[in-house]
Amino acid sequence: MTRWTYRQWLVAAGGFLGALILLGVPTVLLPNSLFTREIEPTWWSYPVWGVTAVLCGLLAATYVRNGNLPARTEEARSVTGVVLTWFAIGCPVCNKLVLLALGTSGALAWFAPLQPLLAVAGVVLLSIAVRTRLKRTRACPLPSPQNG
Template identity: 65%
Template structure:
């Protein structure tokens, strides 16, 4: 990351801000009139939210092109998407999430799902960190050089 361009750092900052909003509004960590929350957020929801947003922003910046188009495959790492989804489930209200309510009901959401949310948070952050690490390692090991045309 020491060799990142201003464009990559701008993408990281913009991606972090976008992730803060995308994760914070539906989970009501950012108070808003669109969504309501039945149960107050836990103390650890805020650091998980911030860390997930920073990791997501940094991961986004690894996809910013800094030179000629690479010839290798640059598909997004699915661990990043999985990590973001897991952290969203982890910081959300257990009884406000329609998917959880459909799967386990209201009592299951409180008795079964809520205690698992810290584990989901750790798993989500770990997946985001692994995705970022993988992207940074491949960027450092595979320098992209322009293709030389032979005549």
């Protein structure tokens, strides 16, 4: 990352802000009038939200330089990581899928205790995806453009 260009850092910042908004609005960690939340967020929802946004920004920046499409495993880790985090920081009784599957009491009794584990799994998967991308860019750097 020490060799990243201004453009890569700009994409990282944009990815960070985009992830903050895309995760924060529907989970109401970012107060808004579009969505409501029945249960207040847990204390750990905010740090998980922030770490996920940072990892999403860094991951986005790794694709700027060479424009290569992600490998299937990286793509799967990234998407799975974001989805797990979204489930983790969201309101357990506001999620329609969880309510349909478990009902309100099941969401509180079964799903809510699993949310911290989902958060850890999501952050770990995103971290692995970022680490893999950074290793790959170090192992196969592109030649610098020649002036002239």
